[in-house]
Amino acid sequence: xxxxxxxxxxxxxxxxxxxxxxxxxxxxxxxxxxxxxxxxxxxxxxxxxxxxxxxxxxxxxxxxxxxxxxxxxxxxxxxxxxxxxxxxxxxxxxxxxxxxxxxxxxxxxxxxxxxxxxxxxxxxxxxxxxxxxxxxxxxxxxxxxxxxxxxxxxxxxxxxxxxxxxxxxxxxxxxxxxxxxxxxxxxxxxxxxxxxxxxxxxxxxxxxxxxxxxxxxxxxxxxxxxxxxxxxxxxxxxxxxxxxxxxxxxxxxxxxxxxxxxxxxxxxxxxxxxxxxxxxxxxxxxxxxxxxxxxxxxxxxxxxxxxxxxxxxxxxxxxxxxxxxxxxxxxxxxxxxxxxxxxxxxxxxxxxxxxxxxxxxxxx
Amino acid sequence: xxxxxxxxxxxxxxxxxxxxxxxxxxxxxxxxxxxxxxxxxxxxxxxxxxxxxxxxxxxxxxxxxxxxxxxxxxxxxxxxxxxxxxxxxxxxxxxxxxxxxxxxxxxxxxxxxxxxxxxxxxxxxxxxxxxxxxxxxxxxxxxxxxxxxxxxxxxxxxxxxxxxxxxxxxxxxxxxxxxxxxxxxxxxxxxxxxxxxxxxxxxxxxxxxxxxxxxxxxxxxxxxxxxxxxxxxxxxxxxxxxxxxxxxxxxxxxxxxxxxxxxxxxxxxxxxxxxxxxxxxxxxxxxxxxxxxxxxxxxxxxxxxxxxxxxxxxxxxxxxxxxxxxxxxxxxxxxxxxxxxxxxxxxxxxxxxxxxxxxxxxxx
Numbered sequence: 103x104x105x106x107x108x109x110x111x112x113x114x115x116x117x118x119x120x121x122x123x124x125x126x127x128x129x130x131x132x133x134x135x136x137x138x139x140x141x142x143x144x145x146x147x148x149x150x151x152x153x154x155x156x157x158x159x160x161x162x163x164x165x166x167x168x169x170x171x172x173x174x175x176x177x178x179x180x181x182x183x184x185x186x187x188x189x190x191x192x193x194x195x196x197x198x199x200x201x202x203x204x205x206x207x208x209x210x211x212x213x214x215x216x217x218x219x220x221x222x223x224x225x226x227x228x229x230x231x232x233x234x235x236x237x238x239x240x241x242x243x244x245x246x247x248x249x250x251x252x253x254x255x256x257x258x259x260x261x262x263x264x265x266x267x268x269x270x271x272x273x274x275x276x277x278x279x280x281x282x283x284x285x286x287x288x289x290x291x292x293x294x295x296x297x298x299x300x301x302x303x304x305x306x307x308x309x310x311x312x313x314x315x316x317x318x319x320x321x322x323x324x325x326x327x328x329x330x331x332x333x334x335x336x337x338x339x340x341x342x343x344x345x346x347x348x349x350x351x352x353x354x355x356x357x358x359x360x361x362x363x364x365x366x367x368x369x370x371x372x373x374x375x376x377x378x379x380x381x382x383x384x385x386x387x388x389x390x391x392x393x394x395x396x397x398x399x400x401x402x403x404x405x406x407x408x409x410x411x412x413x414x415x416x417x418x419x420x421x422x423x424x425x426x427x428x429x430x431x432x433x434x435x436x437x438x439x440x441x442x443x444x445x446x447x448x449x450x451x452x453x454x455x456x457x458x459x460x461x462x463x464x465x466x
Numbered sequence: 467x468x469x470x471x472x473x474x475x476x477x478x479x480x481x482x483x484x485x486x487x488x489x490x491x492x493x494x495x496x497x498x499x500x501x502x503x504x505x506x507x508x509x510x511x512x513x514x515x516x517x518x519x520x521x522x523x524x525x526x527x528x529x530x531x532x533x534x535x536x537x538x539x540x541x542x543x544x545x546x547x548x549x550x551x552x553x554x555x556x557x558x559x560x561x562x563x564x565x566x567x568x569x570x571x572x573x574x575x576x577x578x579x580x581x582x583x584x585x586x587x588x589x590x591x592x593x594x595x596x597x598x599x600x601x602x603x604x605x606x607x608x609x610x611x612x613x614x615x616x617x618x619x620x621x622x623x624x625x626x627x628x629x630x631x632x633x634x635x636x637x638x639x640x641x642x643x644x645x646x647x648x649x650x651x652x653x654x655x656x657x658x659x660x661x662x663x664x665x666x667x668x669x670x671x672x673x674x675x676x677x678x679x680x681x682x683x684x685x686x687x688x689x690x691x692x693x694x695x696x697x698x699x700x701x702x703x704x705x706x707x708x709x710x711x712x713x714x715x716x717x718x719x720x721x722x723x724x725x726x727x728x729x730x731x732x733x734x735x736x737x738x739x740x741x742x743x744x745x746x747x748x749x750x751x752x753x754x755x756x757x758x759x760x761x762x763x764x765x766x767x768x769x770x771x772x773x774x775x776x777x778x779x780x781x782x783x784x785x786x787x788x789x790x791x792x793x794x795x796x797x798x799x800x801x802x803x804x805x806x807x808x809x810x811x812x813x814x815x816x817x818x819x820x821x822x823x824x825x826x827x828x829x830x
Contacts, residue, residue: 180813188810269815276813325689356723407808414807417818422786443778444771446552449544449640451633454781465829 143175147182150281155254158281165273166259180273183280188406190279191393192286194300196326197310202336202376203289204243206310209376211244211287213383215252219285222278223247226290226300227258228267254283265420268299272413275303301329302409305402306389309333313342313349328360330369332388338373338381346373365401367392431460507539511546514645519618522645529637530623544637547644552770554643555757556650558664560690561674566700566740567653568607570674573740575608577747578649579616586647587611588638590654590664591622592631618647629784632663636777639667665693666773669766670753673697677706677713691717692724694733696752702737702745710737729765731756795824 141149141160149157161183165176197203211221223244247253259270275286290300301307309330327333333353338346353371363369370388374381396402426432439453448456505513505524513521525547529540561567575585587608611617623634639650654664665671673694691697697717702710717735727733734752738745760766790796803817812820 177813177816177819181816184810184813273813273815359720410807410810410814411804413814414803414818417815418790418821419783419787421818421822422790423783426782426786439778440775443774446548446774449541449548449637450774450777451637451781452541452545454778454785455541457782458785 143178143182146179147280150179150183150277151186153282155281158254158277159256161277162256162270162274165277166270176273180276183276187276187279190275190284190286191306191389192275192288192304193389194288194290194297194304194307195310196290196297196300196308197336199291201310201312203291203310205376206334206336206374207287207289208244208247209379209382210385211247211253212250213379213386214285215247215250217386218252220252220254220283221247221250221285221287222254222256222275222281222283223287223289224256224271224274224278225258226264226267226271226288226296228261228264228296254278254281263420264295264299265416267296268303269413269417271300272303297326297329302412305396305405306331306392308385308389311335311349311353312337313345327356331367331392332369332385333357333371334381334385335371335373336376339375339378343373349373365396365405366399367395426461429461429464431464432457435460507542507546510543511644514543514547514641515550517646519645522618522641523620525641526620526634526638529641530634540637544640547640551640551643554639554648554650555670555753556639556652556668557753558652558654558661558668558671559674560654560661560664560671561700563655565674565676567655567674569740570698570700570738571651571653572608572611573743573746574749575611575617575651576614577743577750579611579614581750582616583649584616584618584647585611585614585649585651586618586620586639586642586645587651587653588620588635588642589622590628590631590635590652590660592625592628592660618642618645627784628659628663629780631660632667633777633781635664636667661690661693666776669760669769670695670756672749672753675699675713675717676701677709691720695731695756696733696749697721697735698745698749699735699737700740703739703742707737713737729760729769730763731759790825793825793828795828796821799824 141157146157146161146164150161161176161179164172164179167173167176195203195207207223211223214221244255248255256274259267259274261267261270271288275288278286286304288300288304290296307329309326309332311333313335335346335349335353350371350373357369357371360369372381372384372388374385376382393402396405427436435457439448439457442448443450443453505521510521510525510528514525525540525543528536528543531537531540559567559571571587575587578585608619612619620638623631623638625631625634635652639652642650650668652664652668654660661671671693673690673696675697677699699710699713699717714735714737721733721735724733736745736748736752738749740746757766760769791800799821803812803821806812807814807817
């Protein structure tokens, strides 16, 4: 019956294109040989520490892999790189689509490499597995930077969960730093929880905005403004300059209403044009001044320690949940308990206890 | 040696006051008899549904108990009460110390009982186990309400964690509703995460403020303003009226900057005086209008379902963490891993995996 259904179904698909069989023995051997030639973790570490970009790319790919063997090797490489990491400034950049993030990073990154900096650009975009990279998927949007030998651009890791993507990005930061990159830019798109994840892996968090018509603050997520160490109003060129300055005033007033940050840093609002380059150097001065002040006060190092601790705890918590919610017995019981709870047939706490008891039995 | 140390120690304590021994057989038997006379869960349910306040108090005490036997019995009572619960309006009230929460609840609660409402006042104060109840510990602050036979006041459950206190309060809500209370007020103090917990168990969230000198918004936690369905500026009496109206304007302007709520409700700002009673009825009109609108749109029921679901998931997640972090092997390994992670000797992810592996071995 299911086969007849298939034939008559209006959603029926054509048979897929069949895969060509590899019958060429030489070709098979070549493929196997190439596989054997994958560098060892020691070779990758040596390569990365020497600043070899191929070794760096390969190590990031390993860290992104879901293959358990690759994960183990990636862990070896990361552990080997760790003592040489952490000597960089990590800058998070967020902004909704349309504010010109790519153009800004192109201008800002190029400005930094001209100062002699080595710049790595990473991205956190949990939606990238669906959209195949809605940000940084297209490197052509950073034409200059992509050719710059002091820059390294890597699209967002893919993954089903923000936690997974964030973890891979954290590991990529370590690898880039060990390869000698001293300025790490992490781009994220202004949706969902990805800003919070990026905020918890950077030293400095920059919110990119453009001036619009009327009320600049309307609809902006408060949490994001609260996280920002600087707000940069982009596209402040031509007819926009006046509006951008007005937006700057409004943001300054709004920021004033926020409680003092733990770092005691008063967030700065500036305008810039990624096209004319106006205001780009001032942003770097702000970041440098932040780093100097926070290093002197000890907050810089303290924050990194806290972030490391946060990620350890976060990983444990995520994994505990994953272990629980992927148990077939839990999956099969969860839905009916959810319904019973929603319909007030059982209290949320009793339902939770019931599921936890099932889980405890499974584990024994 | 330890005994000689004890004798010579400067922190040595005097022997405690010795407990009188109970030698009176009749007294012992009376105590045992009283214990035996603890009502059964069926009796408690019957009592609660009949509106018996002693039964209600006893059931809440059972639910607050850490004794596993009590917990089981409490679960039976709660399950029995559930079909009769949920027919109330749950109102959360928060505000920093000094805004006059107790006086406000006294005035507001008395207003409601005069309308014929049955009002239960509960509190969420995770610090109460230390301070022995910094809020609602002293019922004398609600002199009228405490004597009102249509009101029921219960101090905050004590507990080490907010999750624990919140759970007990959620259960107390169910019990109060089953006992016929149609208006549940949950008071919390404006510190820590307790507002978020209260927000996730009420239908309507009210932020109590007073007008001060100058910038009203300075330093206010953004998250709390974002949660508020109404902001009430209390102490709008005498010389304060003008300042309170000014504050009302400022809050209205600030609220305007927030994104639209999921409920489409535009939060209201009003002034009131708990002393003169001015503005109290308007607050009730606002809440009634909220309930009517949200019931008509289906949002009221939807939100309660979501809250039930949230508490089930939250309980599971909390318990999973608790099970993990209370394992002696984890406790003994956590500290050194924490240090290694903070000092960049191991990556946060590798450390997490190490601890998770230890946990997996324990469970087998």
